[in-house]
Amino acid sequence: RWVLGPCRRSEAVWLAHNSKPRQYSTALSTRVARAAVNIAVPDPAGIRAVDPCCGIGTVLVEALSMGIDIVGRDLNPLAVRGARENLAHFGYPDVVKISDIRDLDGAYDALLLDMPYNLCSVISTEEQLEMLRSARRLSPRAVVISAEPVDAALERAGFAVKDRCVVRKGSFERQVIVCERREDGAD
Secondary structure, eight states: OOOOSOOOOOOOHHHHTTOOSSOOTTSOOHHHHHHHHHHHOSSOTTOEEEETTOTTSHHHHHHHHTTOEEEEEESOHHHHHHHHHHHHHTTOOOOEEEOOGGGOOSOOSEEEEEOOOSGGGOOOHHHHHHHHHHHHHHOSEEEEEESSOOHHHHHHHTEEEEEEEEEEETTEEEEEEEEEEOTTOOO
């Protein structure tokens, strides 16, 4: 094996994040969360990011471990409590508040949105569209993670799909969709 220049072994920091005090069986794995953060924020210098449906904070932990300026919001007070506990466990600041994505203000460079998907978070098609329109308003770039097809809603919300992949956790399947704000707007 040839090595030209300095060689530094990378650390699998995300592996340590598997041991969170608060866990959900359907939460993103730390590996997928870290990959999504890397896709949303490939160069963190000067970037502000938001996770408007942060759940127990898996994405937040990964982003903060990479030095990304990120905040998290969630409607569920129990999820926010779990996110705060997870952040504190790893020594990260409390960047989480109880809030609805539709009520968020501000401008962010990147947005990571893991759409509600389980029995406790059933949303209507119209609520899904409202969430995606809010995401478009908040950021020109989004990584949307969904357990169901959302292409039509993304289009209606004013996003253009740039890339995608499918990740699986057991029999549970999610799409990871990279989107950019269309300048021609939404319907």
